[in-house]
Amino acid sequence: MTIYFKNGFYDETLGSVPEGAVAVRAEEYALLLAGQAQGGQIAADADGKPVLIPQPPTPAHELNLETMTWEIGEEQAAAYFAKQKTALANRLAEKADELKNSLLAGYPQVEIDSFYRQEKEALARQADNNAPTPMLAQIAAARGVELDVLIGKVIEKSARLAVSAGAIIGKRQQLEDKLNTIETAPGLDALEKEIEEWTLNIG
Incomplete structure (x- = not known):
């Protein structure tokens, strides 16, 4: 079984995978889900790969894809x-x-x-x-x-x-x-x- 990510996770055995989705190793997938369960947020970096980041400090913060940090003007x-x-x-x-x-x-x-x-x-x-x-x-x-x-x-x-x-x-x-x-x-x-x-x- 291979898991893919593109604005969400997809299991190729359960249906089609969106074009441009990136493959995620099983151990990475488990770590991401565990981090999400503890309050983290899964987002795509500049290359489209899923990474775990903290929740934004406020709804007004925006994610900087280069640094993967929350910023606000x-x-x-x-x-x-x-x-x-x-x-x-x-x-x-x-x-x-x-x-x-x-x-x-x-x-x-x-x-x-x-x-x-x-x-x-x-x-x-x-x-x-x-x-x-x-x-x-x-x-x-x-x-x-x-x-x-x-x-x-x-x-x-x-x-x-x-x-x-x-x-x-x-x-x-x-x-x-x-x-x-x-x-x-x-x-x-x-x-x-x-x-x-x-x-x-x-x-």
């Missing part, structure tokens, strides 16, 4: 770095939303949509005992609790959510400020790790 590197910063900024925003959503876990959307109105009525009633509270009055009646008790619970819950939301917003802005100062890939990697490990911890 200054403009390509700058463009790729800018793209990575944008992607990390988007991930930071997503993380903030994930933490915000965790605060609302278990609430139906209809109740979430009512939070602003509940807080508005509760604060108005707290400031003026004659202020109307149509939504809260209905909730209190259906729930079977005193209106004043419900108003106290609404104000307390609103305060907790406000503190938590403020912590999320402040931390996101702090991380964004840090992102704007980063100028190296290792710096982005470190910040990405910090973002992924970010949890909401209110003292």
Whole structure:
């Protein structure tokens, strides 16, 4: 059995071999596959022979067939770095939303949509005992609790959510400020790790 290579391996006993394919010895073939299994990449050198090379450092790198090394120009590197910063900024925003959503876990959307109105009525009633509270009055009646008790619970819950939301917003802005100062890939990697490990911890 003879193995050939041209943008992939071919076994002559299993089908036709592309024109221009080069023969590969069995021991070379085994070493190439073993290296690929360990994370290497098989590519053709200037003569079309398969060689094992490491994965490119970034998708923007291009293979130099003469040296069989990955290279990247200054403009390509700058463009790729800018793209990575944008992607990390988007991930930071997503993380903030994930933490915000965790605060609302278990609430139906209809109740979430009512939070602003509940807080508005509760604060108005707290400031003026004659202020109307149509939504809260209905909730209190259906729930079977005193209106004043419900108003106290609404104000307390609103305060907790406000503190938590403020912590999320402040931390996101702090991380964004840090992102704007980063100028190296290792710096982005470190910040990405910090973002992924970010949890909401209110003292």
